Amino acid sequence: MRLFRRLSSIVPRQRTISSVESNAAEFRRRAIFALCFIFFCFSLLAVRFVWLQVIRHNQYSSQAENNRSVTIPSQPSRGLILDRNGIILARNYWAYSLEITPSKTEEKLSTLIERLSRVIPISATDQKRFKRLLAESKRFDPIPIRLDLTESEMAMFLVNKWQFPGVELASREFRQYPFGSLGAHLLGYMGRISEADEKRIEQDGLEEQYRGAYNIGKVGIERTYENDLRGTVGKSLLEVTAGGRPIRYLASAPSVPGKNLTLSIDVNLQKVAEHAFGGNNGALIAIDPATGEILAFVSKPTYDPNLFLNGIDYETWNSLNTSPRKPLLNRAMRGIYPIGSTYKPFMALAGLESGVITPSTTINDQGVYELGGHKFRDASKVHKGILNLRRSITVSSDVYYYKLAHDLGAEKIHDFMEPWGFGQLTGIDLLGEQKGVLPNAEWKMKQFHKPWLAGDTISLGIGQGYNAFTLLQLSHAVATLANRGVSLQPHLVKAIFDPATQKTQPVTSSYRKVMPASRKNIEFIIDAMTTVTREGTAAGAFRGAPYVAAGKTGTAQVVGIAQGQKYNAAALAKAHRDHGLFISFAPAASPRIAMAVLVENGGWGAGSAAPIARTVLDYWLLGRNSLGLPPPAYLQKPAGPASSSKEAQQ
Known part of the structure; x- marks a missing residue:
């Protein structure tokens, strides 16, 4: 137990x-x-x-910083544009505008604008511009409803500002073109940044440079040199409260102004040239053949670039865009035309260089050239008789050049003209240059899927047929001829001044090409062209000129005339009449200026285009003009007017 x-x-x-x-x-x-x-x-x-x-340190650090700070961009002053003598062609000015930020308003915009108009005058044009800009802008962007307020208008608004939440006064820099429509096609204009502009800015990685910006260069020099003119945006870093009220500046980086551009254009020569056209449509380009600098760049009719600066209204835009005269078209480098008999000096040089003709080659001009049963007639309907090469240029024989074109053939013509710049881009410092057409068999097959015919070649000799060039190409070729076969890139900007470094960078032609032509043959062609202004087709326009000018008239057909019919300008609508052309340079022995002139539907070149060229040459070489303008700067040198005038005539 x-x-x-x-x-x-x-x-x-x-x-x-x-x-x-x-x-x-x-x-x-x-x-x-x-x-x-x-x-x-x-x-x-x-x-x-x-x-x-x-x-994620950088991201959240930045977010935290943004909760207490805000970066305010400071747009730089845009660079100035000046002519070769320092005359301002595009400048800036500061003015106050009245702006509405839609996100800060509680009432309907139409009601707000109606109440606002009782305090500050707001026109129908202002309202239309506002509606268009509203459609293009974001809700948080301030949109101008009135520009250029006077002091009394500013005072009136400030007294009543409490009644208009979301409406603010803003001081902004505005672009201005003091000469209005003068040289508009070369200067271009600025306009509101569009969606297409935003995409291009994003692609170029320039978003920061355009923060707070409203306008951008659209065309012309303003567009081509946008990166130089724009400058560098500044920044101010502010500390703010939770409600967004600024407390103090934390840091700042000042903006850097844009670069100033000095153009090769002479504003007074531009005035003389544009005035010489009167009411005619057309174009003119004048070049210094020794440098490639463009002295005058005319496209008529023109327009006022100031209209675009703050948003052009619909009616004005529609009238410009739909006008049959096409004032927005840059005829000088975007218009493509047959150049008529102004092609003949180059055809003659091609014949000499190829050995197809010599200066003594003679034909009997009976007013018609026949090939394969087809008759190619002289436009003047005049039998010019026995002609050698020099005389063919003097009297502008079509028949001589019909035969020369046939003997050369399309391929030789093409290969000779290509280095002279016909049908090629010149490389001018403006965006949008057109290439034109320098035809041959390969081109025709690609374009029309048809073989080249012998008859296609004949009209090439007189600058017609498939030939289609820009006036810029023609003036470039003329300047090359005047420079004895040395080709320089045509350019509009002469120098660029950087305010940050206080240095000026000269701009010269980016290429120098020597044409494959002998000096002897070039001198022969130039001498023959001087007979045009002394005893030939342009003798009337140059009667009494104290200088020796080389020239060539041209008339280009716009619409075809049936075989057997006669050309009757009076029976045609003006838009179907022939174009008038003229090429020239002077003094012929040592040219200071070379040019090409086109008068759309002006008829015979000797009557429409040559007088314009004479007016331009008289001003540039002698200082003569009907506008009361001072002579060109180089004629005002201390050497005195007598010696300068003598120098110009040589």
């Missing part, structure tokens, strides 16, 4: 020990699990800490 009791007392004690050990093991498991869970949680926190403080 006693043994049994002892055994029975030992068993519960063992059970108790086993239970304690089991509980301890369970505790240990739970403690380990808890520690692992805590370690896991701290690991998550550590990973999150590394993610926030290391990997």
Whole structure:
């Protein structure tokens, strides 16, 4: 019994020990699990800490900084554009405008504008411009409703400002073209940044440079030299409260003004040239053949670029865009035309260089050239008789050049004219230059899927047929001829001044090419062209000129005339009448100026285009003009007017 009791007392004690050990093991498991869970949680926190403080540090640091600071862009002053004598062609001015931010207004915009117009005059044009800009802008962008406020208008608004939440006065820099429509096609204009502009800015990675900007160069010099004219945007870093109220400036970087451009254009020569066209449509480009600098760049009719600066209204835009006279078309480098008989001096040079003709090559011009039963007639309907090469240029014989074209063939004509720039881009420092057409058999097959015919070649000799060139190409070729076969890139910008460095960078032609033509043959052609202005087709326009000018008239057919019919300008609509052309350079021995003139539908070039050229030459070489303008700067040198006049005539 006693043994049994002892055994029975030992068993519960063992059970108790086993239970304690089991509980301890369970505790240990739970403690380990808890520690692992805590370690896991701290690991998550550590990973999150590394993610926030290391990997994404820059992003969240920037966001935190933005919560207490804001960057305000400061747009730079745009560079000036000046003519070769320092006369300002495009400038800036500061003015106050009244602007509405749609996101800050609670009432309808129409109601707000109506109430605002009772305080500040707002015209129908202002409202139309506002609606158009509203459609193009974001809700948070301020949009001008009135521009160029007077002091009294500003004072009136400030007194009543509390009535117009979301309406603010803003001081802005505006572009201005003081000469209005003068030289508009070369200067171009600025306009509101469009979606297409935004895409281009984004592609170029220039978003920061256009923060806070509203306008951008659209065409002409303003567009081509946008990166130079724009300048570098400045920045101001402000500390702000949670409500957005500025407390203090933290840092700032001033804006850098844009570069000033000095053009090769002479503004007074440009005035004389544009005035000489009167009411005619056309174009003129005058070049200094020794440098490639463009002295005058005319496209008529023209337009006022100031209309575009703050958003042109629909009616004005529609009238410009739909006008049959096409004032927005840059005829000087985008219009493509047959160039008529102004092609003949180059054809004559091609004949001499190829050996197909010599200066003594003679034909009997009976007013018609016949090929394969088809008669190609002289436009003048005059039998010019026995002609050598010089005389063919003097009297502008079509028949001589019909035969020359046939003897040369289309391929030789093409290969000779190509280096002279016909049908090629000149590389002028303006965007949008057209290439034109210098035809041959390969071109025709690609264009029309038809073979070249012998009859296609004949009209090429007189600058007609498939020939289609820009006036820029023609003036470039004339300048190359005047420069005795040395071709220089035509350019409009003469120098670039950087206000940041206070240095001026001259701009010269980027290429210099020597034409594959002998000096002897070039001099012969130039001498023959001087007979045009002394005794030939342009003698009337140059009668009494105290200088010797080389020239060539041209008349280009616009619509075809059926065989056997006569051309009758009076019976045709003006848009179907012939174009008048003239090329010239002077003084012939040492040219200071070379040019090409086109008068659309002006008829005979001697009557329409040559007088314009004479007017331009008289001003540039002698200082003569009917506008009361001073003579060109180089004629005002201390050497005196007598010696200068003598120098110009040589």
